[in-house]
Amino acid sequence: KNYINDSLIETTISRDIFVSNAKPSYVEIVLQQSNKQLDEVVVKIKPFTKTEESPLSLKTISLVEIESSPGSNRDISKVIQSYPGVGSTPSFRNDVIIRGGGPSESRFFLDGVEIPNLNHFATQGASGGPVGIVNADLISGVNFYSGAFPANRGNALSGVFEFSQINGNKDRLKYKASIGASELSLTFDGPVTDNSDFIFSFRRSYLQFLFSALGLPFLPTFNDYQLKYHYRKDNSNEFTLISIGAYDVNTLNTKIKNPTPEQEYILTYLPVNNQWTYTIGGVYKHYNKKSNHTLVLSRNMLNNENYKYPENDESKPKILDYTSQEIENKLRYEITSRINNFKFIYGVATENASYSNNTNQQLYSSGTIKTITYDSKLNLQKYGAFVQASSKWIDDRLT
Numbered sequence: 001k002n003y004i005n006d007s008l009i010e011t012t013i014s015r016d017i018f019v020s021n022a023k024p025s026y027v028e029i030v031l032q033q034s035n036k037q038l039d040e041v042v043v044k045i046k047p048f049t050k051t052e053e054s055p056l057s058l059k060t061i062s063l064v065e066i067e068s069s070p071g072s073n074r075d076i077s078k079v080i081q082s083y084p085g086v087g088s089t090p091s092f093r094n095d096v097i098i099r100g101g102g103p104s105e106s107r108f109f110l111d112g113v114e115i116p117n118l119n120h121f122a123t124q125g126a127s128g129g130p131v132g133i134v135n136a137d138l139i140s141g142v143n144f145y146s147g148a149f150p151a152n153r154g155n156a157l158s159g160v161f162e163f164s165q166i167n168g169n170k171d172r173l174k175y176k177a178s179i180g181a182s183e184l185s186l187t188f189d190g191p192v193t194d195n196s197d198f199i200f201s202f203r204r205s206y207l208q209f210l211f212s213a214l215g216l217p218f219l220p221t222f223n224d225y226q227l228k229y230h231y232r233k234d235n236s237n238e239f240t241l242i243s244i245g246a247y248d249v250n251t252l253n254t255k256i257k258n259p260t261p262e263q264e265y266i267l268t269y270l271p272v273n274n275q276w277t278y279t280i281g282g283v284y285k286h287y288n289k290k291s292n293h294t295l296v297l298s299r300n301m302l303n304n305e306n307y308k309y310p311e312n313d314e315s316k317p318k319i320l321d322y323t324s325q326e327i328e329n330k331l332r333y334e335i336t337s338r339i340n341n342f343k344f345i346y347g348v349a350t351e352n353a354s355y356s357n358n359t360n361q362q363l364y365s366s367g368t369i370k371t372i373t374y375d376s377k378l379n380l381q382k383y384g385a386f387v388q389a390s391s392k393w394i395d396d397r398l399t
Helices: 062-070 076-081 207-214 263-270
Strands: 002-004 009-010 058-062 108-111 113-115 140-146 159-165 176-180 181-193 196-205 216-235 237-252 272-287 291-308 322-338 342-365 368-391
Touching: 058 062, 058 291, 062 342, 076 140, 108 272, 113 272, 113 291, 207 216, 216 263
Parallel strands: 108 159
Antiparallel strands: 002 009, 058 140, 108 113, 140 159, 176 181, 181 196, 196 216, 216 237, 237 272, 272 291, 291 322, 322 342, 342 368
């Protein structure tokens, strides 16, 4: 809370701050811009927060909730599914279904950069998958909007998720290795220069060894990385580089001795699946006395491959050969300003998207083998503009 002559002018609530002996915590609390001189700043703990743009439908998911959520195994996708308004799905799926909407109707942002995929082995065109990509070790909190989305978060029909990441250690290089229920992980963070830092994590699963020991007919392996580089030139300019990606492989366990009829059936119809995805984006912010400017440039890509040999014999021609790619290049420029008692958020956005699909498949139907072959390509150019204004009245009781 900020006071001038014992008069309250602004309240700001920070996220949870994790403190341990292994790493000092550097706290950076962003206050609303004002043209008044601050005399005092008071720090207090308050469990609830709301914004002018979405005062009723915003839920803040803290680091403590992610760590303590039962049965989630620190998987943010599973934590999200436990909240009101989010539909339940089978235990092996992380589809985000909000208030009866579809799994492709939500939007996900990582430090302001939109990421299309939230899970490994994602179903193309949806949000689901068995395991989340986002590493909870790098997350400081999540804002979940189940409605009344801010105007600068376009193309959302069911929900918006804003993930905020921590910054790297400013003192020295630090690393952390851990073993989870399904993966191994390694995290590095530390300073790059006097005014910049980074944090990087890599994870790889060992499920394929467990599945092989259990005699399961499929052997999934997932890998992912997450990177944040933060550079603060001065009090008026800062730049953040964000990148996240995954490489997933689902092979067949053809070395099973004396397979059961169920195992033989799965090995007969299940294809080999290779999938990789990445997002990389830069966020530049410039702060003025009464406004701040944000420029976001990003690119994301999903490559999905499926193929199948008859009887899993690679000496024979493939009966399924599928390759699909989705590419999006996005640019967004927005300004947040305050004029007297009004707050304005406005800006423009553009996106270039492309989709390709090459499929060759043989199907057995009505006693004959039919060959399906097609090559699809689609290019889209999108443009958008947004504006939002808000103001508080009657001692901040009416917004």
